[in-house]
Amino acid sequence: MTTEMPNNRSPHGLRNDCLSYEAVIAQSIVLMSPSLIPSTILSLIFASAGNGTWLSFIIGMVGLLFVSFNINQFACRSASPGSLYSYIIKGLGSHVGVFCAWALLLGYLFGAMVGLCAFAIFSQKLLGDIGLTTHALTLFILVTVAACYVAFKDIRFTKILLVVQGVCLALILLLCLIILVKKGFVIDWNQLSLQGATPGGITMGLVLVILSFAGFDSATALGDEAKNPLKTIPRAVTQSIIFCAIFYMITTYIVVLGFSGTNENLGKIETPLNFLAHQIGLDFLGVLISIAFLLTLFVSICGAINFTSRIFLSMSLHGWFHHSLGKTHDTNLTPHNAIALSGFIILIIPSVFKVYGYDTFELQNYFGIICSFGFLVMYILVSIAAPVYLFQLNKLKPIDVLFAILAVSFMILPFIGIIGIPGSSLFPVPDFPQNILPYLVLMYFMTGFGWFLFQKKRYPKIVENMNNSIEEIHTRFSDEENL
Numbered sequence: 001m002t003t004e005m006p007n008n009r010s011p012h013g014l015r016n017d018c019l020s021y022e023a024v025i026a027q028s029i030v031l032m033s034p035s036l037i038p039s040t041i042l043s044l045i046f047a048s049a050g051n052g053t054w055l056s057f058i059i060g061m062v063g064l065l066f067v068s069f070n071i072n073q074f075a076c077r078s079a080s081p082g083s084l085y086s087y088i089i090k091g092l093g094s095h096v097g098v099f100c101a102w103a104l105l106l107g108y109l110f111g112a113m114v115g116l117c118a119f120a121i122f123s124q125k126l127l128g129d130i131g132l133t134t135h136a137l138t139l140f141i142l143v144t145v146a147a148c149y150v151a152f153k154d155i156r157f158t159k160i161l162l163v164v165q166g167v168c169l170a171l172i173l174l175l176c177l178i179i180l181v182k183k184g185f186v187i188d189w190n191q192l193s194l195q196g197a198t199p200g201g202i203t204m205g206l207v208l209v210i211l212s213f214a215g216f217d218s219a220t221a222l223g224d225e226a227k228n229p230l231k232t233i234p235r236a237v238t239q240s241i242i243f244c245a246i247f248y249m250i251t252t253y254i255v256v257l258g259f260s261g262t263n264e265n266l267g268k269i270e271t272p273l274n275f276l277a278h279q280i281g282l283d284f285l286g287v288l289i290s291i292a293f294l295l296t297l298f299v300s301i302c303g304a305i306n307f308t309s310r311i312f313l314s315m316s317l318h319g320w321f322h323h324s325l326g327k328t329h330d331t332n333l334t335p336h337n338a339i340a341l342s343g344f345i346i347l348i349i350p351s352v353f354k355v356y357g358y359d360t361f362e363l364q365n366y367f368g369i370i371c372s373f374g375f376l377v378m379y380i381l382v383s384i385a386a387p388v389y390l391f392q393l394n395k396l397k398p399i400d401v402l403f404a405i406l407a408v409s410f411m412i413l414p415f416i417g418i419i420g421i422p423g424s425s426l427f428p429v430p431d432f433p434q435n436i437l438p439y440l441v442l443m444y445f446m447t448g449f450g451w452f453l454f455q456k457k458r459y460p461k462i463v464e465n466m467n468n469s470i471e472e473i474h475t476r477f478s479d480e481e482n483l
Helices: 021-032 036-075 083-092 094-129 136-153 155-182 199-213 216-222 229-259 272-279 283-317 336-355 360-392 398-419 434-458 462-482
Strands: none
Touching: 021 216, 021 229, 021 283, 036 083, 036 094, 036 155, 036 199, 036 216, 036 229, 036 272, 036 283, 036 360, 036 398, 083 094, 083 216, 083 283, 083 360, 094 136, 094 283, 094 336, 094 360, 094 434, 094 462, 136 283, 136 336, 155 229, 155 272, 155 283, 199 229, 199 360, 199 398, 216 229, 229 272, 272 283, 283 336, 336 360, 360 398, 360 434, 398 434, 434 462
């Protein structure tokens, strides 16, 4: 006797058809956490790009808009929790899809670790201002456990999380407006003329700029849960990039302008907005921004756990991992085991480094570079897969090939910035330990691919089952589209 599937349960066991367009784009914006950039990451970007920081953002935005065009070639035709992983399997096959799956996990897990480090930095500063101290490890544990609980309870919390993000963005824009008024709306010719900026610095800045936009594609993991996914997901993918790009352009220009005339170097300040608020005598506004920012960091970590747990779920259903990761909670309809695994990984890695005495601000930089590798790999792969997929459908046009070439070209630039060119003064090889990060990432991908080959040998039908599962999804949506 078989048990019928509940009406609100998708074929993958998730809550079906429950998220509106607002909730879908909320997932992307919450995971991008745009308030993270002016609050802390901007300092790291400025340390490399200097007065060319704004140009790094423009290059990154243009490149990712080309990437979004390629992603949407898939998103407007099919939807599943597998995100870009399932897209690339459809376009380039399971063996290439393996690299995308591991890239997705690398990008979003380490991106969450960046948020975790930022949370510890801001919390310790706020508590220090009132005479209290706490260890970063304590904060790591509290935040991760709480984020896992929210992710476990209900995916529909994303709309509430977007409101929290909106409050923080409004406070940051208010501070920027006050700074601009104080400066007399002057034009910063140092920025516009790229004074002191170098091509190598701008391309190195692109590495963390990719991190700034990372998450725009996360809506693609809501294929089961989104209402009208073939329309809402593509819209969310593109519009989240445009929204955050506008915010980054405004805040980057004003924050860099705000530091002009001071004795401090933006590239060495952990909390630039607090510094600027103090400079203009509005410390209370800096405190409000910090509190709101802590909430947005929390929700971005929730978003990362939501996303990675669905990738683990898809990989488990395809036979990569133990079947328990493919189960969903009977009541909440969330992948509870995969959520627990995501939270454990996000917590354990930064905790181990803290035990060995690493500085939290430095860890934030290293984790940011590592996760950028993950995003770059998957954006390049999906951009190559898109024209191949369209060719299979007999729908390939010259403009599709052009957009794929442009997307790949733009994504290669940050790779040059990370690795450098030996002997080049324009694109120098980074100093230790950043120069070894590419090799660690390469080892990670080799290990992941080795695990896939091991599972393939144990279960020879794993590739066939994976392809059949992806094909079933695409066929289902093609049938619906033709009705």
